[in-house]
Amino acid sequence: MGVWELLLVGLVMLLGLCGVLLPGAPGSWLVWAAVLWWALKDPRPVAWWVLVGATVALLLSQVVRWALPPRRLRAGGATPRMAVYAGVGALLGFVLLPVLGAVPGFLGGVYLCERLRLGRAGEARAALRTAMRAGGWSVLTELFACLLITGAWLGAVLWA
Template structure:
């Protein structure tokens, strides 16, 4: 696979990660489609294992998201800025503490956004709890599954 195709697969995966945070964009499907494209072109044993593994992870991910309570965005105060902070926090946490760091990074991003908006620790903690109860858990589960797939792909590209 050439460098340009590899770059395009990476960009589609990045779009899928951003799509998890944006309503109406099928983030996990984009990540899976990029993995499928890469596997079809590389055609190695590792590529097929990653395709099957990512399919299982994303299917289990969707089942868990469906079992969670529905998202209640209205009335909680979720903004685009908060989504950007949460996504950036998850990405930073994912790379600082591989895989597991995405969870505290996501929550820390929400807290940072709320701390900036509200100005104090107490109101920011209260708002972060409310956001996590309303929408954060389902978004976090979906983002975590996609980050696992992207992380496995990055590992295969760089070290496989």
């Protein structure tokens, strides 16, 4: 697979990661489709192992999401700005503390957004709890699975 094709696969994954944060967008399926596209074009066995791992991770994240309360983020006060802060926080956390840093990064992003909006620490913590109860855990679960898949893909591409 050429460099341009790898860049396109990466771009589709990036769009999928952004799609996780948008209600109704098929973000996780875009990430999976990008891995499928890459696995079909790459003859190495590691590509197929990444595809199998991506499939298992997405199925597990869907099972966990079904067990969590439904997404009612708008009712909980979530805004598109909060989604951006949460997504950037999760991505930075994932990079700074590989894999596990996505969770505190996501929570930190939501807290920072609410702190800037409300101005007080106590109110920001209460808003964070409300947002997470309103469906933030569902978003975090899906985003974490997609970040894991993207990280596995990136590792396989750079390893070769």
